[in-house]
Amino acid sequence: MPSVRSSHIDNVVRIGSSAASSVSGAGPQAIFHKSWTRCMQQHGLDPTRPTPTRILPSSLVRDHQQRMDGFMRVARAGMQDLYRRVADLGYMLLLTDADGVTVDYIGNPASEPQLKAAGLYIGADWNEAHAGTCGVGTCLVEQATIICHQAEHFDATHIGLTCTAAPLRAPNGQLLGVLDVSALHSPEARESQHLVQHLTAMYAQMIEDANFLRCFARHAVLRLGTVPGLVEVSGDVMFALDDDGVVCGANTGARRRFGGHAADLVGQPLTQLLDIGMDALRSMARSGAPEPVALGGPQRREQFQGVMIPPRGGGTAAPGPVATDADGREPLALARDRRPAAGARHDALDRLLGDDAVMRGLVDQSKRLVDSHVHLLIRGETGAGKEVLARALHAYSARAAQPFVAVNCASIPESLIESELFGYTPGSFTGGKSKGMKGLIAQSDGGTLFLDEIGDMPLALQTRLLRVLAESEVLPLGAERPIAVRLNVIAATHRDLREAIAAGSFREDLYYRLAGATLALPPLRARADRQFLIEKLFAEEAQTLGLDTALHADALHSLLAYDWPGNIRELRNALRFALAQAGDRPVGVADLPLEVSSAPGRREAASTAPAPTAHDARPAAEADEATEDIGAARLLHALKAHRWNIASTARALQRCRATIYRQMKRYGITQPHLL
Ligand SMILES: Nc1ncnc2c1ncn2[C@@H]1O[C@H](COP(=O)(O)OP(=O)(O)OP(=O)(O)O)[C@@H](O)[C@H]1O
DSSP states (O other): OOOHHHHHHHHHHHHHTSOGGGOOOSSHHHHHHHHHHHHHHTSOOOTTSOOOOEEOOHHHHHHHHHTTHHHHHHHHHHHHHHHHHHGGGTEEEEEEETTSBEEEEEOOGGGHHHHHHTTOSTTEEOOHHHHOSOHHHHHHHHTSOEEEEGGGSSSGGGTTOEEEEEEEEOTTSOEEEEEEEEESOOOSOGGGGHHHHHHHHHHHHHHHHHHHHHHTTTSEEEEEESSTTOHHHHOOEEEEEOTTSBEEEEOHHHHHHTTSOHHHHTTSBHHHHSBOOHHHHHHHHHHOSOEEEEESOSSSOEEEEEEEEOOTTOOOSSOOOOOOOTTSOOOGGGGSOOSOOHHHHHHTTGGGOSSOHHHHHHHHHHHHHTTTTOOEEEEOOTTSSHHHHHHHHHHHSTTTTSOEEEEETTTSOHHHHHHHHHEEOTTSSTTSOTTOEEOHHHHTTTSEEEEETGGGSOHHHHHHHHHHHHHTEEOOBTOSSOEEOOOOEEEEESSOHHHHHHTTSSOHHHHHHHOSEEEEOOOGGGOTTHHHHHHHHHHHHHHHHTOOOOBBHHHHHHHHHSOOTTHHHHHHHHHHHHHHHHTTSOBOGGGSOHHHHTSOOOHHHHHHSOOOSGGGGSBHHHHTTTSSOOOHHHHHHHHHHTTTOHHHHHHHHTOOHHHHHHHHHHTTOOOGGGO
């Protein structure tokens, strides 16, 4: 009798080698037969040679993780919640990027060897081109939630698995990756996975929506749902709005309902999409309470509940005085005070540094310059925190309540950068929105325009930007008259712009306009406050992952000695990686990425690192016992143990309450209910 594996292989060979056109239909069987055909005929995979999943080395995995930095944190929170629901049933979770590479994972540590052997682990490449038909790979092709159950897999190595995968999209509709829920063993009936399919799709939507709110944190967001009383938490349609009620972003639910791409909805006044007026929107923004909203035309109207989520950092939920702009209009997003609290504003720059003389000089200089109306140029290596500094400068400035508009000159396609920056009038170019669009420069009016990677701006646009800077007005494509703008530019670059000038790729006159003052951000390896940054980021990442843990002195020692070519971004990723490896255990040197733990220490770093004494066996936080500094990990641990009661935390740590508050601020630890 043929084994299960060999009859599976025969089946795949028979179907996969038949003519692709002979496979039709849209049901699960057709999806997998099409995929088997694709695997054999396009990817050249051979079902008779089963191969385990390809695992990428950790340095490559980190490249993939880096590209999804902020999104991964949001996804992690959703994954943890989902895992709590499915762990007892034997499932584990994977998060992959749009290439199919696993960038995050949660599974039962007791089953780790089996999960690793099955490829259900960080670094596994589940792209169909390598792994054959599988949950992740086939979901990436189909762009829909799918179950890939047992013998639906292409490779005979995987036919024990059951995998359910849902696509995850960015606010612009672009595919970001896949959420996958898998188990090593499952009942034979495919129907046994239907509930998991619903859960996976639901959590994928929750993660997308949380990411949408993160991306539009500075906008008012209208959330619509059909279930009365639940709209605040489960409304599936979301629109991010600017002060004039114009749509700046639409989530997957909104795109689905309006049958369009994000680009079709963005730029449209919301009052033209929904049956709602500006007065009603303002009243919702003021009250913060759900109100009925009708969707659809006169033929088919649907009743929704809508609630307005105010911009983050936007004061309290209590209705406040309504600000009006110079024209007497009542800007939507200002209907609730969105100025950062005075304390947050004044701390914005100081929070960036510990005890480092160069950074202190830079921050003091920044404070003097930020409201002086000179344009600023931030220079620094990749990942050194240029955007973080730019945002802090804006938050510290007198224009903090105005928009911060970030433009990455390297990532907008050259063909779009002109219309994105300058805007356009209705019908001025093919493919544009029928209503025209306000450009990013005009959107930053009175606030801050952050031009990241300015060294990558095409020469023709440099000439136009120069004119805008010289004349403080912008001419949208197709417009006859320019619009006046109050411009404050912060540009950033990791390139040597003087070299670019010498090479003829950057205009010298633009350089002098932009570099009213230059802020040179030091690389992480040159900063004397590395320990402060390590502890601060460790506390942040542990808090995000919901871990109550500590950093061993040996790990701190290695982190201090490493050279950090990718700077603070690389540090954040290394800590996230180490925390994922360690789980609930304190993080030791063995949990760090190999290049960090095995790097030969630099001499000067070694001298600032804690001496390798008997303390090394204890967590770093404990080693701080005698000093004034509590240590981020220990402080976080104590706060959690005392349910964020400051008085009892202070008693337990034998410090006064003011010290606890001061050190929470220093390490950026925020009480959960204030987040
Ligand atoms: N002072 C800081 N405190 C905490 N995290 C920081 C700090 N500075 C930077 N980071 C973190 O480092 C990462 C990179 O920061 P940022 O994007 O500002 O760097 P960048 O120099 O603009 O990078 P690039 O050159 O690639 O655009 C982010 O995850 C950010 O949160």
